[in-house]
Amino acid sequence: ERGRLSRLRHTPAITLDGQKIELLANIELPEDAAAAVKAGAVGVGLFRSEFLFMGRRGALPDEEEQYQAYRRAVEGMEGLPVTIRTVDVGADKPLDDSVRDAAHLNPALGLRAIRWSLADPAMFLTQLRAILRAASHGQVNMLIPMLAHASEIRQTLSLIDFARAELDNRGVAYGPIRIGAMIEIPAAALTLKIFLKYFDFLSIGTNDLIQYTLAIDRADESVAHLYDPLHPAVLRLVAETIAECNAQGKGVSVCGEMAGDTTLTRLLLGLGLRSFSMHPAQILAVKQEVLRVDTTRMAAWAKQVLESEDPSSMVG
Ligand code: PEP
Ligand code: MG
Numbered sequence: 517e518r519g520r521l522s523r524l525r526h527t528p529a530i531t532l533d534g535q536k537i538e539l540l541a542n543i544e545l546p547e548d549a550a551a552a553v554k555a556g557a558v559g560v561g562l563f564r565s566e567f568l569f570m571g572r573r574g575a576l577p578d579e580e581e582q583y584q585a586y587r588r589a590v591e592g593m594e595g596l597p598v599t600i601r602t603v604d605v606g607a608d609k610p611l612d613d614s615v616r617d618a619a620h621l622n623p624a625l626g627l628r629a630i631r632w633s634l635a636d637p638a639m640f641l642t643q644l645r646a647i648l649r650a651a652s653h654g655q656v657n658m659l660i661p662m663l664a665h666a667s668e669i670r671q672t673l674s675l676i677d678f679a680r681a682e683l684d685n686r687g688v689a690y691g692p693i694r695i696g697a698m699i700e701i702p703a704a705a706l707t708l709k710i711f712l713k714y715f716d717f718l719s720i721g722t723n724d725l726i727q728y729t730l731a732i733d734r735a736d737e738s739v740a741h742l743y744d745p746l747h748p749a750v751l752r753l754v755a756e757t758i759a760e761c762n763a764q765g766k767g768v769s770v771c772g773e774m775a776g777d778t779t780l781t782r783l784l785l786g787l788g789l790r791s792f793s794m795h796p797a798q799i800l801a802v803k804q805e806v807l808r809v810d811t812t813r814m815a816a817w818a819k820q821v822l823e824s825e826d827p828s829s830m831v832g
Contacts, residue, residue, distance in 0.1 A: 521800040525556040529803045531785065532810040539803055540599075540793035542771060546585050549592025551796040556803070559597040561719065561793025562659065562771040563589055565643070566603045573612055579642045579649075586650030597655040599696070599719070599793075600647050602640070604629040604661040608735045624733060629662030634671055644679035651691030659696045659719055664703040669714050700724035700772075705753040708760050715766075719793070720757055722772030726750050745774050746827040755787045755822055762788045769793050779832040781805035786818025 529537040540561030541552030545568075552560055568577050568585055577585070590598050605611045606628025620626045633640040647658050660672055676695065683690050697704070697711050700721030704711060711718055722745060727734040729750050732743045744750070754770070761768035769791035774780050776794030778801050784792070785806070792802060821827045 521804060524800050524803050524807070525554075527556075527803065527807070529558075529806045531806055532808070533812050535785075535790065535811050537785070537806045538769070538791040539799050539806070540769065540771075540791065541796045541799065542793050543589065543796075546588035546592055548796070549589050549598075553592070553594060553596070555796040555799040557596070557796060557799055559599070559655075560589065560593060561599050561769055561791070563598060563600045564604065565600055566605045566609050569603055569605055570609060570611055576639060576642075579646050582643055582646035583649045586647055586656070587653050590650050590654040590656060593654065595654060597657060599657040599659050600650070601659040601661055601698070602630070602633055602643055602647070606632055624727065630660055630668055630672060631662065634668060634675075637675060640675060641679050641682065644676055645683055645688075645690075648676075648679055648683060648690035648693065649688060651693045652689045653691070656691065657694045657696055657717065659698060661698045661721070662700060662724070663697050663711070664701045666707075666710050669697070669710065673714060696767075698724075698771075699757050700728070702729050702753060705757050708757060712760065712764055712766055717767035717769075718757070718761055720754060720768065720770045720772065722750070722754065722770055722774040725753060725772065729753060744828070745777070745780065746831060748822070748825070748827060751822055751827060754784075755818075758784075758788045767791065776802060778802055778805050782809055782814055783818055783821060783831055785809050785811050786814030786821075788815075 529539050538558055540559050541557035542562040543549060543552055543560050544564050568582060586600055607624040627635060650656055663669055694716040696717040696719055697715045698721045699705050699718050723734055726743060726745055730747055732739050734743060758768055770784060770789060771793035775792040776798030781802055821830050824830055
């Protein structure tokens with residue numbers, strides 16, 4: 517099967533009815549870019565930058581180290597676009613195993629991701645400058661995790677402006693970037709207009725969107741059987757986000773595990789999704805699905821799935 521799939525590497529991901537589908541890679545380290553290119557990804561849709569920050573006993577990477585790492589990812593993608601997500605530590609991705617968020621009762625609801633970044637602007641600015649500098653070596657998008665409040669959006673965007681001004685003052689080169697937001701908290705999906713106003717693109721983080729919509733800890737085995745990507749509430753948030761973005765001509769992708777699950781490819785295409793970001797190992801199998809689908813025949817069915825009490829009986 518792997519051998520057969522690998523022949524699809526250079527085949528464009530186009531559906532039977534001629535829709536071009538963007539298949540992107542999720543990476544954790546700059547060196548993963550090689551696997552992304554090898555799998556035929558047309559870019560990186562999610563570079564989880566927190567892996568540069570984790571397991572270092574509190575000594576965070578400085579601007580130069582981060583810049584070199586982001587630059588390696590950009591150069592590793594050989595001219596393809598790279599979406600770098602600002603740091604998302606906390607909860608299931610603790611900074612340091614020795615302090616595994618022990619003091620916090622609900623780390624998934626605590627100081628993680630953008631909340632952690634905004635709580636330490638000097639640290640955040642260091643990362644923002646490093647990303648801006650990496651953008652002088654290729655096409656870079658910046659993605660902000662776990663936003664829920666308009667005030668967080670405004671603070672984040674003004675810190676990005678401030679980071680640019682700091683680089684101007686230092687006379688250091690940087691490149692243009694597109695700025696996007698993760699939609700991974702139900703509140704964000706339900707106030708999408710605000711996100712559409714401020715951002716160039718959106719990316720749906722279904723891993724957290726499922727966790728927060730269903731109140732199921734994504735890392736807790738004892739409730740794993742209730743962690744359901746096909747729960748009607750999850751599907752509705754995903755479907756409405758895709759539809760609103762498409763209606764506004766705003767780029768939207770899914771970068772949670774749902775994007776790499778071949779049993780969900782038809783459904784997501786039927787809901788109007790045209791950009792998927794996933795682990796490099798899943799790209800060719802998803803491409804094989806894409807090549808077999810006529811999206812014009814999927815939309816009505818997807819609507820029925822959305823309205824079903826038990827969508828999992830209709831999918832897979
Ligand atoms: C997500 O939440 O779906 C996502 C892609 O981000 P992470 O898994 O890194 O939280
Ligand atoms: Mg997430």
